[in-house]
Amino acid sequence: MTYEKVLTFFKKLPDENPPITDKLVKNGFKQVCDGYILEASQRGIANPSQNWHLITYCEAKIKEGKLNHNYRYTPCGELLVYMAEASKAVDAVTLEGLVEEIITSDQIHNRRFWNNRIKDVCWDKIKLKFNQK
DSSP: OBHHHHHHHHHTSOSSOOHHHHHHHHTTOSOOSSHHHHHHHHTTOSSOOHHHHHHHHHHHHHHTTOTTSBOOOOOOHHHHHHHHHHHTSSOHHHHHHHHHHHHTSTTTTOHHHHHHHHHHHHHHHHHHHHHHO
């Protein structure tokens, strides 16, 4: 799973969050400052989609000369949910259950905990999906 493979796949998709990712973000599970939020703000983008987040990230890595380097794990939970949903690496029922668990939790703002939980559910399946292509 290289930056090139990831970029090529996701660049073909609409610049919007699909329904499950959208539900997660609109219910408050999202990065609130720094990182991609800061970069989007500097570009005049108020509510960047996870598609924008991923494409911008991959393009930056490719500019660093990492076109065919392996895409390393990202700790951003909403980005992993997006990647899993948009690529269909994780089935919708599993993702919906995970998002429901997060947004109904009284610990929704515990990003470290939820990012690890999302990683456990999604990351290996995302890698598998892209390593098959």
